[in-house]
Amino acid sequence: MSDPVLSVDELSVDLGRTEIISNVSLTAAAGELVGLVGPNGAGKTTFLRAIQGGLQPTTGTVTVDGHDIAELSARETGRLVATVPQETRLSFSFSVEDAVAMGRNPHIGRFGTADAEDRTAVSQALDDTSLSALADRPVTELSGGERQRVLLARAFAQDTPLLLLDEPTSNLDINHAINTLDLVRSVADEGTTAVAAIHDLNLAARYCDRLVLLAEGSILAAGVPETVLTSETLESAFDAHTVVSNDPTTDSPRVTALSEHQSVDDI
């Protein structure tokens, strides 16, 4: 097997005096879509920020495409890792095309301007996310779902071997959520490695090759969805009663949460 695109080695991250991530190791190969699941506050966002180099880890290393992220400049990192944030602020009204073109920033020198390759990457990203028709619209006038697609297009335009997504579907309705994950799946199938924090366990199970279950900053379980999503692991991670069955439509695990007083027999 070829070298993994992403390799996280015994990573620990402190925020203030609290350890948010402790001793997490993870590898992901080219074309893999890895889902990061776990309860609120488990450290999913912090983990993604550390991979992207936005946070300095206390110990451990992150290697992308053979490069130690801690030793790279922001520009070099920007050519290796693209991030789709949960939400972005844009109070000034850039056009959709300009906002997507910002993804090319790490590829353009200080005194340079966009060349043919940059323009191709932007129009391709707009095309892939069905935003071409909206290219001239100000981003401030878009709906939540459209804005999410702009962030996705920006990351696609960045054209990196590793794509990180922080809850890309949490603010979207079911149709937009599916569309977004379809797009992520398709870039993964073309060879991009993607790590996505996903709240919805059923969607995560359906789209990801592997899941990593984080709880209190550590990996509780990792592997194919069927082995990670079990009543036992979910009980210990979420402190919730669940029933895991097979969804006949998607042929992937389906998690149903029960209230405290329910048991399977009641349903």
Place this chain on the structure above:
Amino acid sequence: MDVRQRAVGWSLWLAAALGVSITVSAGIGPVSIHPLAVLKVLLNAVSVPTGIELTGSSVGNALQLPAPELQWQSPFSYSVRSTHQTIVMRVRLPRILLAGVVGFALAAAGTVMQGFFRNPMADPSIIGVSSGAAAGAVAFLVVPVAIPFGLGLQGAAFVGALLAAFGVYAIATEGGRTPIATLLLAGVAIQAFLGAVIAYLQLHSGDGLRQVVHWLMGHLGNAGWDDVTVTLLLVPLLFGILLAYARDLNVLLLGEEAAHGLGVEVERTKRILLSVSAVLTAAAVAVSGVIGFVGLIVPHMVRLVVGPDHRVLLPAAALAGASFLVLTDTIARAGATEIPVGIVTAALGAPFFLYLLRSREVHEL
């Protein structure tokens, strides 16, 4: 359309507008001069190098190296009245050019600060530069002995401006990081403190009070070529640095973490943008006093027209700021008694500020 084409297109339009503003302004005053006559005077003043002559041949004892010397010649020689020539070149033009370059600097710095703080109410004085300049100038006027090393009024204002800006920056920086919210609040606090210093000095200014008030309201009178030359050389240089960071400024609008992910060296870029804007503002304020609202309203007006992309916005706002201050200063000096230009810009700027507050432009603070 390509960004570079848009930037060049807007810049050419606004540079032409600035040329017209300067020409019209130079004709207005106690002696009214027709714009065409002004144009002839200005064209006469243009000189271009026509050739290089080698001077200093080896005459006498030592071997002298020949020194190349540029020969200048004016391509135009219109006949103009010598009084018009004197009025335009000696009296009005230095002041008009100073207004232009100060407006240019303040609008550019204001544009950068609004982007930097992601706050539409930010202006060039936000990190204490103007208050520092005012404190320096007032201290010089009231207690001249306190200013050693033979600094003039402008030097004292310049040093005060940079000390205040550096102070705010140092206070807001911890462990190599400068959170912009801390910077903003530190700026507010230092401005309040310096306001107290200025008020105290004013109380004890005695006969100098009139001069102090005059300085504080912003003024471009008594401008000579000396004032203009230094600022004219310094401002374009600093502006060039800001322009080189225009794309990073766009990306910084997304927030610092996102900007880092998009290849911007966040802390270093912030340091450069802050220090260059501070020096740019200080260079303007030191020669003109505190002229409010130019750095606040001009970027807004221009943003409404050309959009938020700093590669287009920054040169456009700077040129528009130059025209704006040339025209407002013309109003300030056109009346029977001259009023400080700061009053004119504020009188025009405050209503616009209120309009901003009432319109959808202000989403967040």
